[in-house]
Amino acid sequence: MSNPVLHAIHVHPVKSLRGLAPRAAVVEPWGLVGDRRWAVIDEAGKVVTQRQHARLALAAAELLPGGGIRLSGPGADPLTVEVPEPGRTTTVTWSGQKIETVAADASAGAWFSSFLGTKLGLVHLDDPATRRHIDDAPHSLPGETVSLADQYPLLLTTPASLDALNSLIAQGDHADEGPLPMNRFRPNVVVEGTAAWDEDDWTRITIGEVTFRVAKMCGRCVVTTTDQSTAERGKEPLRTLGRHRRFGDGLAFGQNLVPESVGTVKVGDPVKILE
Numbered sequence: 001m002s003n004p005v006l007h008a009i010h011v012h013p014v015k016s017l018r019g020l021a022p023r024a025a026v027v028e029p030w031g032l033v034g035d036r037r038w039a040v041i042d043e044a045g046k047v048v049t050q051r052q053h054a055r056l057a058l059a060a061a062e063l064l065p066g067g068g069i070r071l072s073g074p075g076a077d078p079l080t081v082e083v084p085e086p087g088r089t090t091t092v093t094w095s096g097q098k099i100e101t102v103a104a105d106a107s108a109g110a111w112f113s114s115f116l117g118t119k120l121g122l123v124h125l126d127d128p129a130t131r132r133h134i135d136d137a138p139h140s141l142p143g144e145t146v147s148l149a150d151q152y153p154l155l156l157t158t159p160a161s162l163d164a165l166n167s168l169i170a171q172g173d174h175a176d177e178g179p180l181p182m183n184r185f186r187p188n189v190v191v192e193g194t195a196a197w198d199e200d201d202w203t204r205i206t207i208g209e210v211t212f213r214v215a216k217m218c219g220r221c222v223v224t225t226t227d228q229s230t231a232e233r234g235k236e237p238l239r240t241l242g243r244h245r246r247f248g249d250g251l252a253f254g255q256n257l258v259p260e261s262v263g264t265v266k267v268g269d270p271v272k273i274l275e
Contacts, residue, residue: 004271006207007159007192008182013069014038014122015148016049018060018228019186024266027210027259030128030145031153032188034063037125038081038104039092039148040112047094047148050223053116054231067124071108076115081108084124092123095151097135102126134258139216144258152215152256156199157187164196165253169240177236183228184237185220185254191271199255208269212257219250 012019015036026033038061040048050056059073064080071079081104089100101123109121125131128147134140136151146153159182166179182190189207191199202214220241225233241251 002193004191004193004273006189006265006267006269006271008190009265009267010183010186010188010190011035011063012061012186013063014040014059014061014071015047016040016053016056016223018057019183020063024264026264027154027262028128029153029259029262030132031147031149031259034067035188036148037067037128038069039094039101039123039125041090041092041121041123043119043121045090045092047092048120050226051221053118054226054233055116057226057228057231059112059115071111073115076111079107079111081105081122084126086126089126090121090123094148097132099125099132099148101131101148136216139256141213141258152218153259154188154212154257155186155218155254156189156191156212156214156257157182157185157254158194158196158199159190159192160194160196161199161253165237165240165245168244169236172236172240172243174235174239177234180237181228184224184226186223187254189257189265193271202255202273202275204260204274205257206270206272206274208265209261209263210265211260211274213260215256215258217247217250217252218254218256220253224253 009025010019011032011034042048062070067083069081084102090103092099092101104122112120134144134146169178245252
């Protein structure tokens with residue numbers, strides 16, 4: 001195998017919306033700059049994702065200087081949303097946690113309400129250094145923080161493992177659904193130059209100048225069955241992961257990372273396996 005390198009970077013400014021693919025990104029303790037700092041919520045304050053509304057896959061958020069976003073989607077007029085001023089917080093529920101956020105302008109909620117046909121709002125995580133700690137013992141460590149991502153700051157995948165998974169899908173009952181693209185798995189960093197499933201055995205790595213702890217395998221959900229270009233759902237990859245990548249109660253693809261340092265990662269950076 002060739003030496004591993006960083007093949008792609010993905011940033012998702014609004015949780016569950018279409019991602020961006022910059023050539024470089026700054027790594028903060030809680031994730032990539034601009035990644036999942038915004039989330040859609042329902043009237044009860046629960047974070048809404050593609051799990052509930054697959055159509056979110058069709059919406060996009062361009063990251064603007066200063067942290068604001070520009071929303072776009074089929075049949076919807078583009079909308080610029082500024083970072084809300086500090087002030088009264090809105091408590092949201094996500095991944096079993098209560099998280100303090102700041103509500104965006106009402107126009108953003110109206111935009112999503114129209115797009116999905118149900119009453120929604122938009123919130124911003126103003127201070128990820130204090131608002132949300134990772135609570136996943138024994139895999140998390142005291143003091144580790146995270147944005148509005150599912151559980152950990154970054155998700156790593158590899159093309160080799162995707163190729164292996166697609167080969168298994170091709171042998172299954174729903175072969176017509178494959179091969180699946182990497183965007184089904186919504187990673188932050190994609191590392192090429194490895195053998196399939198090598199990442200299962202990593203515990204610490206460096207990407208360029210930044211060191212990461214490999215916390216645990218990433219359990220996969222129904223979002224992976226959602227075509228990110230049409231919002232239509234299928235059976236794969238969960239059917240195949242259930243047969244070949246079941247670990248305890250979870251179906252795994254990819255690895256969750258926690259930064260041990262900060263810095264900038266760039267496409268083409270060398271990836272070193274420390275442990």
